[in-house]
Amino acid sequence: RLRLHDGKLVKDRRFHLRTYPNCFVAKELTDWLIDHKEAPDRETGIRLMQKLMDHYIIHHVCDEHSDYKDAKLLYRFRKDDGTFPLSKDVKVFLRGQSLYEKLVSVEESILKVREENSVKYQRAFLGSEMIDWLIQEGEVENRQEAVELGRALLEHGIIQHVSNRHHFFDSDILYHFWINFRRRRRLTELLNENSSRAVSESPDSPFCLRKLNPEPGNTSFLSVQTNKEIKVVSAVRRSSITSLSGNSNAYFSAPPTLVFPPVAECNPKSVLKRPVTNEELLSPGAPYVKKTLTIVGDAVGWGFVVRGGRPCHIQAVDPGGPAAAAGMKVCQFVFSVNGVYVLHLDYQTISSLIMTGPRTLVMEVMEAIE
Numbered sequence: 001r002l003r004l005h006d007g008k009l010v011k012d013r014r015f016h017l018r019t020y021p022n023c024f025v026a027k028e029l030t031d032w033l034i035d036h037k038e039a040p041d042r043e044t045g046i047r048l049m050q051k052l053m054d055h056y057i058i059h060h061v062c063d064e065h066s067d068y069k070d071a072k073l074l075y076r077f078r079k080d081d082g083t084f085p086l087s088k089d090v091k092v093f094l095r096g097q098s099l100y101e102k103l104v105s106v107e108e109s110i111l112k113v114r115e116e117n118s119v120k121y122q123r124a125f126l127g128s129e130m131i132d133w134l135i136q137e138g139e140v141e142n143r144q145e146a147v148e149l150g151r152a153l154l155e156h157g158i159i160q161h162v163s164n165r166h167h168f169f170d171s172d173i174l175y176h177f178w179i180n181f182r183r184r185r186r187l188t189e190l191l192n193e194n195s196s197r198a199v200s201e202s203p204d205s206p207f208c209l210r211k212l213n214p215e216p217g218n219t220s221f222l223s224v225q226t227n228k229e230i231k232v233v234s235a236v237r238r239s240s241i242t243s244l245s246g247n248s249n250a251y252f253s254a255p256p257t258l259v260f261p262p263v264a265e266c267n268p269k270s271v272l273k274r275p276v277t278n279e280e281l282l283s284p285g286a287p288y289v290k291k292t293l294t295i296v297g298d299a300v301g302w303g304f305v306v307r308g309g310r311p312c313h314i315q316a317v318d319p320g321g322p323a324a325a326a327g328m329k330v331c332q333f334v335f336s337v338n339g340v341y342v343l344h345l346d347y348q349t350i351s352s353l354i355m356t357g358p359r360t361l362v363m364e365v366m367e368a369i370e
Contacts, residue, residue: 001077007032013074020061022080026073038187046070051190056085089156095149096158099139100181116174121162124176131170143170150175155344164336164364165290167282167343270307271315271330278311278343281333281366288366290335293326297359304328306354309346311335314365332365 004010004024009032012021030045032038039045049068052058060066061074068075078084086094103111104123110133114124131146133139140146150168153159159168160178168175281288295302303321306312311333317324334342337353338361354361 001079003036004029004032010077010080015074020074020076023061023074023076026069026075027071029075030070033187042070044188044191048187048190049075059083092152092156093158096153096156096177096179097181099134099153100177100179102137103133104182111177114174114176116162119162121174121176123180124162124174127169127171127173127175130175146170155341157340160341164341167278270313272308272313276311276313276333281311281343287369288333289369290364290366291327291332293323293328293361293363293365295322295326295328295361295363297361298322302354302361306334306347306350311343311366312345312347312350328363328365329367332367335364335366338362 001010009024009028010022011024012019013023013025014020026049029049030039030042033045033048034040034042039048046068049058053066053068056078058068058075058077061076065073100123103109110125110129111123112125114121127150130150131143134146134149135141135143140149147168147170150159154161154168154175158177158179159175161167162174162176166173280286298321301321302323303318304314304323305316307315313334314328314330314332317328317330334350336342337350338357340353342350342353
């Protein structure tokens with residue numbers, strides 16, 4: 001957006017006796033993307049701009065077109081006309097970016113290359129140092145508010161404990177900025193992001209593969225057959241991820257691409273002996289150990305069930321599946337999924353992260369020390 005302003009592609013334009021401020025011509029912008037090597041061809045440029053439209057970053061000046069058309073039509077960045085939706089997530093991201101820019105721009109910054117356990121970390125800082133700096137710069141009023149801000153930044157993946165073992169605390173624990181806000185990003189990176197909509201709409205999605213020859217016998221895992229009927233079979237793993245339907249009472253359900261209700265559902269009692277809170281898991285000296293599991297999905301999935309929320313736990317593991325082979329066990333708590341901190345999320349959201357992620361799943365779990 002700023003580059004387009006500097007290049008005078010974004011400017012006030014007159015059309016049909018009316019002046020539209022801060023807008024650009026779609027066809028001119030597509031030319032600009034190709035000339036500046038942001039897109040290899042017009043088709044890719046159109047896809048990139050459509051991605052920005054889908055994320056409410058740009059729109060047609062009169063909102064008469066929901067699609068980006070490579071024509072002499074006027075579009076505008078929502079940030080230039082005050083219509084950009086500032087959700088809580090966006091506000092936290094912008095706050096993190098603002099703090100990062102402020103930190104890297106000052107002399108004697110607390111952001112340094114630091115070492116822990118013979119590993120060097122870029123953009124690293126101590127939790128207590130960050131809190132001191134936030135108060136000193138007037139970013140917060142007190143230490144409690146600073147801790148809450150630090151936790152929000154960590155939960156949104158902006159900062160992280162260097163070994164991803166702790167939440168944000170007012171202590172000498174080492175953290176670093178997980179996002180390098182000054183890395184030059186190319187627009188084409190947008191096309192590599194996973195789309196939950198694309199996954200759910202694709203009939204050939206790898207997250208909805210079928211098991212053709214199910215074994216008979218007792219089971220608690222569901223499979224989708226080639227005729228799209230839901231049947232109970234044994235040792236099937238792709239549909240063993242918890243339901244995305246939002247029904248907290250449903251233990252198993254059909255994948256989101258199908259509308260057929262399962263023939264049988266069950267509501268087993270939680271495998272946890274008692275409720276466990278995030279504070280208990282994260283408190284110093286807690287009897288829990290963190291483990292990293294790399295689970296490579298096979299032809300029918302990963303082979304486990306997530307249940308609960310804040311924190312979620314592993315409710316069931318298929319003994320013959322990839323998750324069991326990777327070391328997953330019942331009663332473990334889900335700490336992160338593919339690098340995303342998830343202790344504060346419910347099972348529907350975690351399921352969505354898993355279902356829309358890569359087939360090779362990297363999970364951090366917390367297990368009680370016996």
